[in-house]
Amino acid sequence: MEDIIKSMINGNNRYQWEILQENQKIGIDHIIPKYPLLILTCMDPRIDVHRIFQLELGDAFVLRNAGNQYTEDALRSILIAVHENNVKYIVVLGHLDCGMKKVRLDKLKYKLNSQTLKQIGQYSTNYQFALQRFFKTFVDEITNIHNQVDRLKMTIGIPSEIKVIGMLYDPSTGWIFPENEFKKYSSYVSFMHNYQKLLQQKRMTHIDFLETIESEIVGTEPLELGDINEKSETVEILDEIAEENEDFNLKAETVTEVEYRDLQQILKKNAEVIEKSMNIVSKIQIPKIFIPKIRVHIPKVNLYKKED
Numbered sequence: 001m002e003d004i005i006k007s008m009i010n011g012n013n014r015y016q017w018e019i020l021q022e023n024q025k026i027g028i029d030h031i032i033p034k035y036p037l038l039i040l041t042c043m044d045p046r047i048d049v050h051r052i053f054q055l056e057l058g059d060a061f062v063l064r065n066a067g068n069q070y071t072e073d074a075l076r077s078i079l080i081a082v083h084e085n086n087v088k089y090i091v092v093l094g095h096l097d098c099g100m101k102k103v104r105l106d107k108l109k110y111k112l113n114s115q116t117l118k119q120i121g122q123y124s125t126n127y128q129f130a131l132q133r134f135f136k137t138f139v140d141e142i143t144n145i146h147n148q149v150d151r152l153k154m155t156i157g158i159p160s161e162i163k164v165i166g167m168l169y170d171p172s173t174g175w176i177f178p179e180n181e182f183k184k185y186s187s188y189v190s191f192m193h194n195y196q197k198l199l200q201q202k203r204m205t206h207i208d209f210l211e212t213i214e215s216e217i218v219g220t221e222p223l224e225l226g227d228i229n230e231k232s233e234t235v236e237i238l239d240e241i242a243e244e245n246e247d248f249n250l251k252a253e254t255v256t257e258v259e260y261r262d263l264q265q266i267l268k269k270n271a272e273v274i275e276k277s278m279n280i281v282s283k284i285q286i287p288k289i290f291i292p293k294i295r296v297h298i299p300k301v302n303l304y305k306k307e308d
């Protein structure tokens with residue numbers, strides 16, 4: 001246990017180093033998130049809420065508990081988010097393979113002390129029901145999302161113009177299924193029955209999506225087989241950088257220490273990018289593969305001190 005705490009503190013020390021290195025600004029000026037969005041999700045450690053939606057720190061409110069449940073405490077935070085922080089969208093993000101499905105109450109109750117059991121309702125007429133109501137276990141992830149969405153929609157304190165949307169996450173593939181994609185499946189079983197087909201559809205539409213961001217991720221021109229043997233753009237850039245580097249070394253004494261460090265970093269980064277792309281080029285066998293267009297920015301740093 002001690003080791004975990006130690007590695008957390010060490011992690012923070014590294015984080016501080018990162019801040020120093022990258023001259024990062026950690027503080028986000030606003031408390032209200034950038035998007036009027038609140039995500040209620042499970043505490044499952046495989047869900048990296050920000051990463052799976054490519055959100056940034058400060059973009060949304062995130063509430064987590066076991067099983068992405070509508071609880072009194074979740075409602076407390078939701079009401080504050082809606083009425084005090086202008087949240088307009090609530091996403092209930094459930095996931096496949098949820099641990100809450102596997103909790104066995106008949107075994108769990110023996111692990112709890114008498115005081116806790118009493119608090120849960122040990123002496124109530126329907127003890128089993130009291131246990132279930134307290135822990136909010138469920139047997140079906142899909143039904144559970146539908147239920148939580150319905151409960152939020154029915155909550156009088158949440159104005160009707162607030163959009164409540166269910167989403168399903170698959171931790172094994174990273175895919176998100178928005179409500180319209182799984183709504184027609186009333187249960188986990190019927191969803192899983194169609195899962196491979198749904199995944200296939202996802203992959204097909206993903207190809208269309210990739211085309212829309214093609215310029216971001218790949219070059220715009222397909223590589224011809226002959227290109228590999230010719231002196232490529234990459235190699236030219238590499239030469240250019242080598243030249244710059246030489247020039248830089250010659251005049252290094254006129255560069256300040258900070259500039260020197262920055263330049264070294266930039267040159268190192270450039271070299272890494274090029275090395276990576278060279279590896280990709282060398283692995284290509286199929287002529288129709290798209291090759292990333294490498295954009296290497298040679299730093300426009302004033303290497304020489306101007307003479308007045």
Ligand SMILES: [Zn+2]
Binds near residue numbers: 067095
């Ligand atoms: Zn879960």
